[in-house]
Amino acid sequence: MRPDALTNENPLHTMKSVNSNLPIEPHHLPERLKSQFSKLKARLWRIELALGVAWGTFAVLVSFLTSFALDRWQDTPSLIRGTLLLGALSAICLSGGWWCWRWVIAQRNLRDYSRLVQRRYRILGDRLLGIVELTEDKSAETSYSEELYLAAVQQVDLDARGCDFTAAVSTRLLSRLGAGSAVLAILTFILLAILPGAFSNTLSRWINPGGNTPRYTLVTIKPNTSEHLAIRGESFFLEADVNYLSFWKPGTVTVQLDSGYQVMGEVQDNRIRLEIPGQFKETSMQMTVGDGMAESKIRPMQRPTLVSLNASIKMPAYLNLKDASIDVESGGLDILKGSEVKVAGAINRPLQEIVLNWGSTNRVPVSISNVTFTTDWLSTTNAFEADIHWKDQFGFTNAQPWKLNIRQRDDAAPTFQFPELYREMAILETEAVELKTEVRDDFGVKEFGIDWETINGVKPSRDVLDVDFKDSSLHAAQKELKVSFYFSPNLYDIEPGDVVELRGYVTDYFPDREPGKTALYRIHIVSAVEHAERIRQQLEALLTQLEDVSRLEQSIATATDETLEKMDTLSEEDLAARLQDQATDQKLNASQLSEMARKGMETLKEAMRNPTFTDEVMSEWSKTLSEMQQLADQKMQDAAKALSKASQSPPSQSPPSQSPPS
Template sequence: MNNSRKNSGDLLPKSLRKQLDLLRNKLRWTEGSKGILAAIGLLLVSWLVVLGSDRFWDTPQPLLILASVTGWASALWILRLGYRLAIEQPRHDENLAKITQGRFPSLGDRLLGVIELCDPRKKTSEHSAALREAAVSQVANETAGKNLNLAVDLKLFKRVAFGFAGLATMAMLCATIMPKAAFNAWERWSNPFNPAQRYTFAEITSFPAEKIVALGEPYQILCTLDPDSFWLPQEAILTAEDGTEHVATLNGHSYLFELEGVREDASYAFSVGDADAKIQVTPLARPSLNETLAHVEYPAYLGYPANNLEITSRTITAPVGSLLTIHGFANRPLQQAMTVGGGPQQSPSVKANVDGNQFHLQLGLVEKHQVHRLVWQDSLGLSCNGFFQFEVVAKADEPPSIEFPEITAENYVQETGTFDLTAKADDDFGIKNLTFSWTLRNAGTEELETVAREWNNDSRTMVSFQGTHSFSPSLLNAPNGSTIVIRAHTSDWRENAEPVYSREILVLVESVEANADRMRKEIEDLLGKLSEITNAEEDILMKTLQMQALDSEKASEKSAQRKMENAASEQEDLAKQLEQMSKEGVEILREAMKNPLFDEQTLKEWNQTMQAMKELSEGKMQEASQQLSQSASSPSESQRSESLSEAENSEREIIEELQDLQGEINEQLDELEAMTLAQRLRKIKRTEDSLSKSLMENLSETIGLRTADLSKKQKLLNDNLFDRQTETHDNAKELQSEISRYHERTQKPQYGEVSEQMDKTKAADGLLNVAELINRNVSLNATTKLGYWAVKFEEWAKLLEPQDDGGGGGGEGGGGEGEDITEQLIALLKIRKGEADLRRHTILLDKEKKDVGKELKEKSDELDSQQRKLMMDLTDVQIDLAKEELNPLFDDAHTAMADAADRLKKQDSGQTTVASETKAFDLLSDIVNLIVESQCQACKKPGASSQSQAAAAAMQFLLQQYGQGEGQGEGEGMGMSSMGGGSRQGGDTDSNPATQRTNDGGDSSDPRSRFRKANGWSGGLPSEFREALENYFREIEK
């Protein structure tokens, strides 16, 4: 076609060809501009549609795609059309002629005809050249005067241009007024397949699409707008699924919705200005802690392993200097956890390390009291339901405490006995050691504190540490009248900690004579209390008689009833007082049974008195109290009178029995005083012998020296001897007065004789003169006079000793049904007690061999002598009992004692010796049990006498009271507990060392161990057989 235009153009005159070219250019510019403007206009329209749509809603993506694709497709179509009109059509001269026809119809037709004549492809071109030239020349001349550019129609172009200008102006205005919206619409329109977020005039900067809220609790939804937002509406609306609207007003640049709690998922539509959003609300329970642990790393000096403590009481107690970490375990993953302050008492905030559903809170060193409030938030944004407050108590490691529980400050021990003492140390975190120490006072030696026993604890977690030790005056060389001062000290694990000392316990070493005299005084105190109870009982009887004398009208008054009730209460109180007196009397009896000066008959009588006292408090006194109570509550006069009458009879019987008890105790006191007077004389004799011995032992070092020239050691001894002799003078003076008064009261001639001799010889003054000689260190003269007075006091003691009536087994015989063998039972109990004490001494001697040193043989010989004396006492009891069925047990006990005595003779205080002593103790216990069981069976037989029943009851009472504590605990041991607990305590001074029981391999079915039936031998053993029986036992020993 280009060739055609070119060929025809060659035939056209230049002027015509020029005009056609101008028309062609004009057409191309006009149509091209129109197409471009139209295409751009369509794009602007598409963009403006998106911009306008976004102002009302968030245009859905399909509509965005439709608008964008439609705009681009329209623009491309217009551009294609413009290309055809501006480029393709103007290439052909025929199309230009046709366009000319629109403006110049005739000229256009001729121009079209000329162009076709000049086109060699047309048949018209076959016309003659002349004709063609003429036609071309004519048309050329005609068009010369015409402006063919006017043939181009500019109306549509102008409309398009004006439309484009309007759209462009609108676009410019939008871009100028709302540039963000215009640019956002351009982004969304230009990329509808991944459109940018819609821009709104009200720009939401914070509004969650999903919110987790606490289950059932009110919650808030906050929407925040950009402060530079184009539009800040005064209200925002939140619409629930059911159409309920919630309105919030603008506050600054945010809206806050206060909503009620929900228990199910909820959805809300939010709108503010031209902006909207949706939110999904999911209710969940608040996060909670399943477990909270306190990990405590203790100070190094304590040696404690690290410990995890569950925080249950919300209080953590840790030693000062501990490292504390809190471990928490929540029910779902956490976002954060921390402590927050809540006032002046709270500690600074600390943030925890979070790992999933766990957190670890490092609180550091514990130095002072802390209060923490722990809060946490889960990964969903829910916080805890209130804070978890806990306290950290910084516990300072205070010094330990040490005490002697249940022991008085001043105590007594007989010179041959032992004293068991238990100390208990307590500390907050751990006891390191416990030590017993003792000091001997009033012994004439330098007072040096000596360690008796020490326990070292390897475990650092023992917070309670208990130790028991037995002190033996004989092993400590503590003479009569001296005082053993005992104290304990303990330390904990603090660095460079000073030991903490207990209070001092004073143990006064007393002779058997002094012990007997003290028992006598305690019995006198009981007698005084019994007199008071008797007087009070008489007062109750008087009140009862007064109430009986009331007439029925006055007796029914409330005041009278109150008097009867008060009388009943007083009667019950008296019963309690008498029962307490019975217990005190039993304690005196138990103490007296340790003293060899008290014979079995005296102990038996005292046991019967205490038994009667106890029975009276539990029997008739209780009945009288009940009868008085019944009289107070009786509805009728006859019942009241009957109850009062019964109460009167009971009270009279009580008074009679109390008076009988007073008489019995008075008689016992007289006998006891007579016995103690003789023994106290003999104690003075022993004191004089002891002083004489001490002076002779030190004579080589002190002879010829003045008192001022004595060494410190000798001066201490001399002062002690002087003090003891002075005290002996005071005792002798008091004793002489008591013997004189006793003679005046009893008119017994021997007491008058002794009183006269003491007065005639001026015994008290003579003893005082000896004290002066000792003080001046005139030892030889003092020794001579001490020997003289020792002989005199021994003579006087023999004069006052009760005369033995002789006979060893008269009466009803050993096996009679009505026999009372309480005395023999008491003797066996005393032997058993002696065996327990001997065993305790043996254990102590074995443990203190190094300290005893050269005195080991002497101490061991003393124990040997004690063992052999117990053997002889056992022989006497066996002869008195004369129960053939018990002889095998007596033989075995005697053999065990003999074995122990032989070993002690060889200074063997080891386990074998202790085992023999333990076997003897066990056999003695078997004998006691068999005797009591035999007596109980005898009293249960038909026709048993009341005497037999009374004897059995007395035995049972004796065993119930005296047997308490016998054989319980070693008397020397140690107990510990960790984190607050105690341990086994040692027994009292009657306790039986819990040593290993022996097993000699014998047949456990030995019938000797199952003897239960008394075989009544009806006669006492003649005294002439004693020696033969003793020889028999000696043969057993061999």
């Protein structure tokens, strides 16, 4: 029976109990156990060496592939690439340091191997570790029995025959690391095979994170321009070319603006064309297709605007006028038919192109100089509208064509007026009358005058008319003239009783136009005696009317006195009605007297033309008419107001007494 068959005690304890006084000599393990331990050590050396290599390989592959993946997503910063490389190198150093620690610095002994075996083979218990400890004990003396020691060693050796110490080395972690590394290695070789450019670029950037190696992308984006000029607040189209460098051809494009707005679209025929919403301030945007990225700026601008627009007008040759220049920014142009026009203007930015459509001739030649443009002389025949399109140096145009309305008018006929002459009038044979004239023409008066003759056959010669009753403008630009001609019957031997018929005439510069003429005016020539008789008759009629006014005023005064006498017997309503009627009559009578005074003054002015009336007569009549006017404007009006007020007063207030005018 084995010494430890009944108990599971350490053989060392058993030997101590058998013979504690026998000295123990140093012993050696059986050759079989030594061989087992040697195989275990060799196996463990290989496994841990492979494990260190696997750890380093796994770390390197993970670091590289992570850098590769990040480069597909964005331009990986050198700090991140440096961190990845440092991580891989650290993993290599740690795995190498761990292996050196295990096999160079702090090597395992048989006790460590025994513990490793015991964890795999529980049947050996602590016995294997016990005999190893006894074997390595260097004490000169021992209290253990050599026989028991040998028996224990033989028993452990016998039990260990069915155990493979190399199986105590776990390969699970190595298998997992190896499998992971193999997968990563296969993936790496696949990437090398299908994406050699991206692979070598990532490797170069990974090995030298501080270098200037540009990022390699599988998709390249080439915008039409690095700075997009756009109309402020208006959407525009972003265009770019897409180049695929591999089998991977992503079709979605994403544009991210600084403002946070994002626009997505599709790549069609290797072209990007996206509508970007209007921007109001300068901003940046980033285009992304797959791993390709491109940045550009958006600079909003106002549309080119018209700064000035002038039209030079060449009048028809018959007017002999200088060229005129007018501002037509308002959009309207008024011209005379037959004129020619030259258009000149300026835009707020240098011009690339300008198109001017003129009337029915459509596009006309335009000269461009930086921001200005000029046309040649343009005919206005059948030209009633023009529109202008312009394009600036950036390719921007006006939002809509600028319209110019062309209003053409005919050269109107001139006009002639006698502003202070009656169609029918009379003058004394000795009187000289001033014939005031006003002539007008829209583009200049040429000549004008007066033609006259009497009904009794008095007709002046052409020379007399040209000298005394004809005038002309000083220059072609005179559009309005005011001239007075003087006419006296005695000067042209016109007898009293004759009638002068006259007309005004005027011409302008329009070819072959008939002179413009006024209506027929008639001037009756009267003698001083006949004129004095007419004045006398008018004054006698005025005196007759004055008597009527006086009688009416007497009637109003009488009615007022009767109202005063009956005031106590009349009701309030009747009294007010009578007083109101009398006030109305008083106002009407005052108005009639004022009108008579006015007509009398006009008659008096007419009488002053006649020398037969003496100064004394004129002074007497002037005094009488002034008193009539004063009476109508003051006393009679005051009486009317008093009566009107009394009609609205309580019965206790008596109306004013009324006395007729003298």
